[in-house]
Amino acid sequence: MPEELFAEGLVPDVALDRTSPVPLYFQVATRLQQLIENGEMPVGGRLENEVDLANRLGVSRPTMRRAIQYLVERGMLVRKRGVGTQIVHPKVRRPVELSSLYDDLAKSGQRPQTEIRLFEVKPAPDHVAEALGVPDGTEVAWFERLRHAGGEPLAIMRNAVPVDVLRLRREDLENHGLYQLLRAAGRVPRIANQVVGARAATTAEARMLGDSRGAPVLTMTRTAWDEAGRAVEYGSHLYRASRYSFELTLTS
Structure with missing residues (x-):
């Protein structure tokens, strides 16, 4: 039978199912x-x-x-x-699936805010061209964003999008998530290769994220392709480990 827990008015109705196999x-x-x-x-x-x-x-x-x-x-x-x-401040839990941080924050009722720190069109750096599978010298929009949630900095995001995939503008990225813009242009990301890691923040990164030097950060690099198999974006992101986690559901 479900039961309820009330702790000084802070903890409403926590229901327990004692017949469930869930501990x-x-x-x-x-x-x-x-x-x-x-x-x-x-x-x-x-x-x-x-x-x-x-x-x-x-x-x-x-x-x-x-x-x-x-x-x-x-x-x-x-x-x-x-x-x-x-x-304390809850972490942003992000399912490891093909979605964007902007979408995940908005879906969870948080208000994502974006600060554009860099925006330029230039030939793709070698490692970006290789990840996207495009010829050397292919022009991309290269931009760096600082994403805030709940009034706090959460992530530093660096992305590249080939200009012949989508012609981005700085103001578009200030007001919308990248995947929103790709979907609106008919370039829906369908599959991606993603690598998640961890390291210590540099002094500059820690300053941007409001953390101390050497604070733990999660890293994520991703290349996404549309249903036609064309690469639509490359991303290299950095997240505050104290406010962020990746979530996986495993089955056998």
Whole structure:
């Protein structure tokens, strides 16, 4: 039977299905994560201690502790001595599928904002031409954007789009996502090769992202093709690891 949890007015209706094969700790953690992401549990708020929460749900203390630790590890809660368990900025969780960061932010109710730091038309650098499979010297629109979400910098994105695929303008990129513009032009990305990695931010990158030098960042490079097999974009992106994660669903 579903049960409800209320913690000082911060945690509404967390329903548990005890007949489900999904572990109870994961049910609790998943629902709390949803409440944090949609703003029902506001940043800066505090949870009741795990004993009271466990009693409210009728679960064991180890189950409750594991649910809270799951969210701590995902950067959504933080334990502070003398303060308790506090809600912090939720990460942007991005499914590893063929979508854009702009689309994912808009879909999750966040308001993406874009700062264009560089925009030029030039011959594709060798590594970009190779990734796109175009002849050396092919002209591309090369641009660098700083993407904000919730008023905070989230990602540094560098992209190249062949000019004969789509003639972009700076103002278009300020107001729309790249994949929105490609779709509107009939150049719908259908397949992509994507590599995800991690490293430490340089001083300049950390300054742009509002982090400290050496802060962990996630990297992603991608080449996307349309249904005709033509490369439509190359991207090299950098994300704040403290505010961003890639999400995969695995099946056997």
